Amino acid sequence: MNKQQLKSTGIIFEVREFCLHDGPGMRTTVFFKGCPMRCAWCHNPEGLSANIQLLVNQSICQHCGACREVCQNPQQCVVCGTCVTVCPQGCRRLCGRSISAEDLAAELRKNEPFFKKYDGGITFSGGEPLAQIDFLEALAGLLHPIHLTLETSGYASSDVYQRAVQSVDFVFQDLKHPDPVQHRRYTGVELEPVLANLNWLKASGRPFTVRIPIIPGVNDTPETLDRFAELLEGRSGLTRVELLPYHQTAGAKYALLGLKYEPPFDPARPLAINLVPFEERGIPCRIN
């Protein structure tokens, strides 16, 4: 495999049609696998690891034993996928596939007339698309002039961030917490690169929307919301802020990965969402 091919091959875990909340019009979203962050409330845990993984839905397993019978590596799963093909209940699937930018672009371009006619397009999400910047750039290059949207945590070097943003038409920029200590505590990474990239984005004049997951007891105090609003002040292409209230169903997919969802906050605690700090600063804001 030469370098060129390496660059333009990525790992994605889903191509989902008719995503309603990922940009204008009818959109298809590509979910990139792998994320540098470890947000305590992540509802797409299958997007965290950059590797292909085996998902097992124990709840519909009838214990027929077909998977055990064919398994060549019972001590340590090597994600060969053999068990997936024999399970009659469809309990098992491989999450993630390696695909070249060319192949994925060809698959997505089939709907190009459709995207055009219905003012839609393609959204890159994840996981964190920026973690596969070469693949992302190559793919975007092959998809223009289809309208492209990027959903990102913004946690990347400024070079990577700018390359990514410049290859799409619109950005959904996530913000998790305005305080560096709390940011590290709840996401596992530093806040600083995110803020640096946000400032560049604001200065660039490019259109973007900010999305803030509102987590009970983590970032829903009036002071925290006020600091979020402060960060977003000033002239920029910010179209609006969307507050995404925490969903009780966030933990639904952990069991598929054999993980337990144990958030370090009380998920049942009612949320206190206050839009005033945004409104005071003239920033359009809504709760999604």
Place this chain on the structure above:
Amino acid sequence: MTGRIQHLLSHVLDKRHTALRRDVAWTLAEHFCRNKVSPETRAAEGLRTMLSAEKPVFLPEETIAFTRTIKQIPDLYTKTEMEILRKSAYYHEKGCVFNIAPDYASTIKIGLDVRRAELQARLVQANAENDSTAQEFLSCALISVDAVLDLADRYRLEAERLELRHIGKILAHVPHHGARTFHEALQFLRILHYTLWCEGEYHNGLGRFDQYLYPYFAADLAAGRLTEESALELIEEFFLSCNRDSDLYIGVQQGDNGQSLMLGGVDKSGKDAFNALSRLCLKASCELRVIDPKINLRVSSATPLSILEEGTELTRQGLGFPQYANDDVVIPALVKLGYSLEDARDYVVAACWEFIIPGCGMDIPNIGAVSFPSVIDRTLHTSNAKTFDDFMCDVRAELMKEADHITASLTTVKILPGPFVSILCDGRIEAGRDFCEGNHYNNFGIHGTGLSTAADSLAAIRQMVFDEKLISLADLASVVDSDFKSRPELLAKARFGVPKMGNSDPAVDDLGKALLHAFADTWKGRKNNRGGIYRCGTGSAMYYIWHANELHATPDGRLTGEPFAANYAPSLNARVNGPISVIQSFTKPDLGRVINGGPLTIEIHDSAFRSSDGITKVAQLVKYFIDSGGHQLQLNAINRDKLKDAQAHPETHRNLIVRVWGWSGYFVELDKPYQDQIIQRVEMTV
């Protein structure tokens, strides 16, 4: 919604009006039998007896009267008589006229007194010509009209006695005379519709409500007698009246009552006819959130997105309304079948989704059904094909045999008379013949069940038997007989290792298309015994449960006891990419060739409708379906957790409404297999 409508709504939802009902143990059939009374007279006397026994009642605050007080309508034939009749001819379902849409408008316009005069004049002619059939029909129609007028008069007197001046005033004019106002027209329509059920007809559609009532609505608005608000209130009251007696109109399941109402579409000259009344009807259904009337909306590629958004607002309520029909596909297809262009432009749906023409169609659009998976199964058990192409030839031959078999069972189809419904249908008085003898269109409709299961099965046979040679045809036949127990490893392959219809994969979509076209071919050119043709369609009615129960496992990995998809939709155990792919797959066939009706059904999670953005996108999805040449679409806003909770705690979900196959009903009133099938459908929610 006004306070008055709120009260009427809770009155109906709490079923308080059922306290006004009584049971009657009729013995009319025995009397008719002893006296050898003719069918026509039985129908008229039955209606007269029923209406004479009815008592005028008024619900508090209502202004559109007529509520059933007797639960049972009289049987017209004894059990033995019916058995004998059924030996001499094929009577479909209950045997009487049903599943049609009459022409209410003409009678609402001129009044029953004029109808009465027409009948008398025609009777004079029949007497002169010694036309005994006409004499009997016309005399019976007169008995029916008089019975209706008598009950209406008693209603008027009771209204006056109770000093319900408003109703009294309206009943002083209709139904004797033609309606002058929107309110009178609605009261008249209520009386006619109510009477049909009392005559024994069922699945009585309401037709193009927004078209035939528009002149009254527009005139009232222009004259200042009505505002949009007061008109909406009247529409809502009328819609509620359709929910008063509907629990007495039981079909296969509670809610299956065929009270369909069509909105929008083009008029007879081809001009777009969606109007302010259409809009208010959508709004009324949105506000009321009850199961009747069942709203259908005719659209085309020229329909503005804003109308589709209004439709989507209704979808959002979770009632399974509106069901969309595409004029671009339906009208030319009906013309191809021999319907006149003018009539085709006037189409409505029968009880569920069968395209029929109000007033002039005496089609029986649900007379039979072909189970595609059974056809594949029989071919699998008999074919010696060496190639997949040969196998497909055998499938076509089997489809032809099935058509021959069904046709042979339908050579003696007859319908029992209905003199009252006849006067609401085009040209019957002039002809002097009951509607049951037929009218302009006398076509039979054949449903096609389980297309996706069959297409997926063909894909499995092609791949496993012919391409990969994993198993022989004969062995696969015994594998399905054993419910995959003899070769369990093939089950995973069949279910998850073979392409499924609904993913925009030509490998399997082309098989679905071939099957559907072959279905159309096998019925082409066949004539029925009533001078009509056969039309085939993509609907399943209740056969998605019945046919599935009759069949063991299928080659696609569907196991014994698992249902098919309802109507025209991906199979329940298929993993699909999403609604775009589903639409692409299911618009590949030439749907004009299977225009008996039957919607593509897509379930969408109710959270999709939360934002206005979501509404627009779902509306665009509808537009995509229409633009792609789809014929009929059913979208459901649904939430699986809510359905499961309703199954566990029916008492707290009394008013949860779901779409079943061509109609909407209360979830908790459905039998469990129907509930389970809906929950399974939702597993593939987008």
